[in-house]
Amino acid sequence: MNFAKLLTVPAVLLLSGVMAVPAFGQTPSATISNLLAGCKGNKVCFGFDVVTTDFGASGQDIAVDLINANTNTVQETLTEQLTADTTRVGDCFTTSVPAKFTVKIRVPAGGNLNLSGTLTTDILSCGTPTTTTTTTTTTTTTTTTTVPAGLIPGGGPVRSDCYVELSVVGIDNPGPDVRSGRVVSCTDGDPCDTDGECGNGSCTFSVAVCINQTDPNLPACQPPSGLQTLFVNPTNLAGAVPGSLDGSACGNFVAIPLPLKNGTQPAMVRVRLPANATAATGISPRRDRDTFVLKCLPRTTPCPTTSTTTTTTTTSTTTTTPGGVNCVALCGDGTSSVVATCIDPVKCKGNCGALCDKFCGTHMLCKTAECTAPCG
Numbered sequence: 001m002n003f004a005k006l007l008t009v010p011a012v013l014l015l016s017g018v019m020a021v022p023a024f025g026q027t028p029s030a031t032i033s034n035l036l037a038g039c040k041g042n043k044v045c046f047g048f049d050v051v052t053t054d055f056g057a058s059g060q061d062i063a064v065d066l067i068n069a070n071t072n073t074v075q076e077t078l079t080e081q082l083t084a085d086t087t088r089v090g091d092c093f094t095t096s097v098p099a100k101f102t103v104k105i106r107v108p109a110g111g112n113l114n115l116s117g118t119l120t121t122d123i124l125s126c127g128t129p130t131t132t133t134t135t136t137t138t139t140t141t142t143t144t145t146t147v148p149a150g151l152i153p154g155g156g157p158v159r160s161d162c163y164v165e166l167s168v169v170g171i172d173n174p175g176p177d178v179r180s181g182r183v184v185s186c187t188d189g190d191p192c193d194t195d196g197e198c199g200n201g202s203c204t205f206s207v208a209v210c211i212n213q214t215d216p217n218l219p220a221c222q223p224p225s226g227l228q229t230l231f232v233n234p235t236n237l238a239g240a241v242p243g244s245l246d247g248s249a250c251g252n253f254v255a256i257p258l259p260l261k262n263g264t265q266p267a268m269v270r271v272r273l274p275a276n277a278t279a280a281t282g283i284s285p286r287r288d289r290d291t292f293v294l295k296c297l298p299r300t301t302p303c304p305t306t307s308t309t310t311t312t313t314t315t316s317t318t319t320t321t322p323g324g325v326n327c328v329a330l331c332g333d334g335t336s337s338v339v340a341t342c343i344d345p346v347k348c349k350g351n352c353g354a355l356c357d358k359f360c361g362t363h364m365l366c367k368t369a370e371c372t373a374p375c376g
Contacts, residue, residue: 027112027113027114028052028057028060028112028113028114029052029057029113029114029115029116030050030051030052030057030060030062030082030113030114030115030116031050031051031052031115031116031117032048032049032050032105032115032116032117032118032119033048033049033051033117033118034047034048034049034118035047035048035103035105035118035119035120035121036048036121037101037103037121037124038124038126039097039126040092042096042097043092043093043094043095043096043097044066044092044093044097044101044103044126045090045091045092045093046064046090046091046092046093046103046121047088047089047090047091048088048089048105048118049087049088050062050082050086050087050088050089051087052082052086057082057113058082058083058084058086059081059082059083060081060082060111060112060113061079061080061081061082061107061108061111061113062079062080062081062082062089062105062106062107062108062113062115063077063078063079063080063105063106063107063108063111064077064078064079064080064091064103064104064105065077065103065104065105065106066078066093066095066098066101066103067101067102067103067104068098068100068101069098069100069101069102069123070098070099070100075093075095075098075101076093076094076095078091078093079108082113097126099125100123100124100125101123101124101125102120102121102122102123102124103120103121103124104119104120104121105119105120106119150167150168150171150172150173150175150178151165151166151167151173151210151213151215151217152165152166152167152168152171152173152178152181152182152184152292153165153173153181153182153215153217153218153290154166154181154182154288154290154291154292155180155181155182155290155291156288156289156290157285157288158218158220158221159220159221159222159284159285160221160285160286160287160288161181161215161218161221161288161290162212162213162214162215162218162221162222162223162288163211163212163221163223163224163227163287163288164209164210164211164227164230164288164290165209165210165211165213165215165290166184166207166208166209166210166292167207167208167209167210167250167253168184168192168205168206168207168294169191169192169194169205169206169207169253170186170190170191170192170193170194170206171184171186171192173217174217177192182290182291182292182293183293183295184205184292184293184294184295185295185296185297186203186205186294186295186296186297187203187296187297187298187299188200188201188202188203188260188296188297188298188299189299189303189304192205193205193296194206194255195255195257198299198303198304199299199303201259201260201263201264201298202257202258202259202260202296203257203258203260203267203296203297204255204256204257204258205255205256205257205258205294206253206254206255206256207237207240207253207254207256207294208240208250208251208252208253208254209230209232209237209240209241209242209250209251210242210248210249210250210251211227211230211242211245211248211249211250212224212225212226212227212247212248212249213248214248222283223248224283225246225247226245226246226247227245228245229245230245237254237256239251239252239254240252240253240254256294258294258295258296259296260296260298263298264298265298266295266296266297266298267295267296
């Protein structure tokens with residue numbers, strides 16, 4: 001809000017048509033009233049009324065101190081000179097607004113003036129909020145390698161090779177780890193080695209048996225609606241067979257460990273998957289016979305490491321510390337100002353209207369007098 005500077009209003013005091021003069025040797029005096037102080041931007045402004053008993057006060061100085069209430073030290077002093085027609089004084093300090101302050105009127109050193117009336121304001125505050133920002137949240141994201149799964153046809157007849165296939169975790173087909181559509185190689189510690197250990201001299205394949213698949217790698221094979229019989233060997237592959245031979249399905253993945261010979265030499269195991277399928281009349285061929293070969297290779301390069309990316313985000317928690325309570329004057333000429341700042345909201349509510357009238361003046365009228373929350 002703008003703080004309208006308070007202007008002096010000419011006044012002439014006549015007594016029986018003769019200007020009053022002080023009696024000889026009498027000390028000039030002045031009475032201060034309606035002392036107001038408020039904030040204009042980052043400055044403190046003040047205003048007060050002056051009543052003199054005689055014109056001996058003309059030419060006298062009045063000192064106005066801005067006092068930091070936290071340290072009880074004078075932050076700035078302004079000198080205001082009275083003239084014969086001074087009835088109102090208004091000015092602004094140039095220094096920055098302290099957190100809490102008072103404005104005090106006094107006679108400067110060497111001055112010859114008796115002052116009385118309201119010479120000191122209450123402890124005031126411009127209500128500037130303080131903000132505390134705290135970083136509270138850290139989010140960690142772990143990047144893992146995608147484990148592909150491919151279908152291994154087994155090297156049977158091309159028109160029936162989709163009847164029985166093998167799905168191997170970590171293997172894509174076509175790919176460098178599949179040869180002749182039936183030989184699958186895995187290096188110790190690669191994604192196809194599912195034992196979770198690298199360099200332990202062993203590979204663990206995770207495999208599942210799939211039947212009646214529409215495989216884009218086998219365009220010549222049209223899968224039947226179901227199989228009449230299905231045989232697998234060795235017996236530990238029985239858990240990898242689907243529960244039903246009807247439709248397109250895959251069984252559960254089962255683990256097949258393959259230790260290297262002496263921990264360093266390649267190891268091979270041959271898995272024979274004979275499949276007998278009975279299809280509807282007119283479907284040919286009716287049988288797919290496959291042989292799958294799984295091969296474990298020793299690691300010749302350093303084991304891979306897991307890549308971890310840490311992302312830090314911040315949230316701001318703002319705590320606002322309330323300051324004083326402002327008494328706001330909205331004058332009839334459209335001007336407005338904080339005319340007083342009170343620590344006590346009850347006092348603000350009781351005195352705001354009178355203070356606004358004093359600020360606006362009778363020629364402007366106080367259109368609205370209000371206090372900011374929590375009292376208004």
